[in-house]
Amino acid sequence: MDLLSLRYFREVARREHISRAARELRVAQPSVSRTIARLEAELGVPLFDRQGRTIRLNRYGAAFLVRVERALSELDDGRRELADAAGLDDGSVAVAAETLLPLTELLAGFRAAHPGVTVRCLQSTPEVMREQLRAREVDFCVASQPLAGPGLGAVRLLREEVLLVVAAGHPLAARERVTVAEIADEPFITTRTGHWQRALLERLFSKIGRRPIISCEGDEPGATHFLVAAGLGIGLIPALARAELPQVPLAWLHLDTPDCVRTLSLVRREDSYLSTAAARFRDMAVAHFAARGRRTRPGEEPGRR
Numbered sequence: 001m002d003l004l005s006l007r008y009f010r011e012v013a014r015r016e017h018i019s020r021a022a023r024e025l026r027v028a029q030p031s032v033s034r035t036i037a038r039l040e041a042e043l044g045v046p047l048f049d050r051q052g053r054t055i056r057l058n059r060y061g062a063a064f065l066v067r068v069e070r071a072l073s074e075l076d077d078g079r080r081e082l083a084d085a086a087g088l089d090d091g092s093v094a095v096a097a098e099t100l101l102p103l104t105e106l107l108a109g110f111r112a113a114h115p116g117v118t119v120r121c122l123q124s125t126p127e128v129m130r131e132q133l134r135a136r137e138v139d140f141c142v143a144s145q146p147l148a149g150p151g152l153g154a155v156r157l158l159r160e161e162v163l164l165v166v167a168a169g170h171p172l173a174a175r176e177r178v179t180v181a182e183i184a185d186e187p188f189i190t191t192r193t194g195h196w197q198r199a200l201l202e203r204l205f206s207k208i209g210r211r212p213i214i215s216c217e218g219d220e221p222g223a224t225h226f227l228v229a230a231g232l233g234i235g236l237i238p239a240l241a242r243a244e245l246p247q248v249p250l251a252w253l254h255l256d257t258p259d260c261v262r263t264l265s266l267v268r269r270e271d272s273y274l275s276t277a278a279a280r281f282r283d284m285a286v287a288h289f290a291a292r293g294r295r296t297r298p299g300e301e302p303g304r305r
Contacts, residue, residue: 001039001042001043003072003075004035005035005038005039006039006068006071006072007025007072008021008025008032008035008036008039009035009036009039009047009064009065009068010065010068010069010072011024011025011032012032012036012048012055013047013048013057013061013065013068014135016048016055016056016057017055018032018033018036018055036048043060043064045060046058046060046061047060047061047064048061069135069136073136073272076136077272077273078273080273080275081273081275083275090114090116090117090118090277091117091118091275091276091277091278092117092118092119092120092275092277093110093117093118093119093120093139093140093275093277093278093281094119094120094121094122094137094138094139094140095119095120095121095122095138095139095140095141095142095281096121096122096123096124096128096129096132096138096140096141096142097121097122097123097124097129097141097142097143098123098124098125098126098129098142098143098144098195098196098221099123099144099195099220099221099222100121100123101221101222102142102238102240102264103121103142105288106284106285106288106289107119107121109284109288110280110281110284113280113284114277114280117277117280117281120138122138124141125194125195126143126145126147126194126196127194129141129143129147129267130147130149130152133149133152133267133268133269134149134269136269136272139268139272139275139278139281140266140267140268140278140281140282140285141266141267141268142157142264142265142266142267142285143196143264143265143267144196144262144263144264145196145199145200145262145263146265147265147267151269151270151271152267152268152269152270153267153268153269153270154265154266154267155265155266155282155286156263156264156265157264157265157266157285157286157289157290158240158262158263158264158289158290158292159261159262159263159264160238160239160240160261160262160264161238161239161254161260161261162200162236162237162238162239162255162260162261162262163236163237163238163239163242163252163253163254163255163260164178164183164234164235164236164252164253164254164255165224165225165228165234165235165236165237165250165251165252165253166228166234166250166251166253167228167229167230167231167234167249167250167251168229168249168250168251169231169249170231170234170251172234172251172253173251174251175251175253176253176254177253177254177255177256178253178254178255178256179255179256179257180204180205180207180208180255180256180257181208183234184205184208184210184212185213186213186233186234187213187214187215187216187232187233187234188201188212188213188214188215188216188233188234188235188236189215189216189217189224189227189228189232189233189234189235190212190214190216190217190224190235190236191217191218191219191220191221191224192217192218192219195219195221196262197221197224197235197236198217200236200260200262201236203259204255204257204259204260207257215232215233216232216233221237224236224237225237225241225245225248225250226248228250229248229249229250236260237252238262239252240292264289266282266285266286268282
């Protein structure tokens with residue numbers, strides 16, 4: 001049993017597909033198949049259930065995968081720790097987030113400050129982010145809603161109000177504040193189920209015993225303001241986005257409920273090695289969002305844009 005066999009097994013087990021695993025590993029499919037067969041022969045049990053060309057991880061494979069992931073993760077952490085200690089390279093950082101838009105300034109600043117660090121960004125739902133952290137595919141997740149799980153630790157980056165946005169010509173545009181009940185019959189532009197905007201919207205409506213009317217849903221929250229400005233519906237957008245949308249014809253209103261907020265957190269596995277590059281990213285992220293929070297003028301009324 002060698003490390004290559006274990007890495008091949010981990011990839012096949014995660015994907016439950018030989019061809020996809022081979023593409024990810026950048027090797028020929030027959031090589032992966034032979035390696036898995038040799039590993040099963042050595043262990044004396046099948047690791048997958050096979051039916052035609054379909055494979056599924058069985059109970060033996062699931063139990064073995066837990067140990068393999070732990071062993072390979074420890075070895076990867078050891079390699080990173082030794083590289084840090086010896087100053088062999090500048091390292092790498094992998095970050096997942098529900099939306100990458102709030103990270104653009106941070107990532108640009110980090111790249112400028114640490115040009116030798118390789119940065120990898122992924123857009124993921126909270127469910128996928130949990131799996132990415134479990135599998136140690138990423139160093140951090142930037143979560144806009146609670147991301148709890150065994151061994152996960154979080155640092156709060158920012159807590160901000162989420163505002164209601166309507167087109168400049170909308171009947172509510174002259175208002176400064178509305179209740180959820182007043183917008184219960186309005187069509188909403190929002191994200192798909194699982195994203196933080198949708199979770200917040202459904203939570204607000206559940207308090208009045210209603211379900212929101214969804215006129216448009218998608219995976220990219222950055223498109224919301226354009227669709228709202230076009231008059232296709234209303235939506236929820238974080239308060240800090242106002243400064244980035246000065247030319248968009250929108251009106252910004254407070255929702256008269258205390259929990260219409262977004263809490264941005266930096267989440268990582270506490271049992272994984274925190275490399276020098278990752279520690280620098282964490283520190284810069286905390287400082288960056290603290291500065292953004294200070295730039296928000298407290299008590300500012302949204303009004304018309």
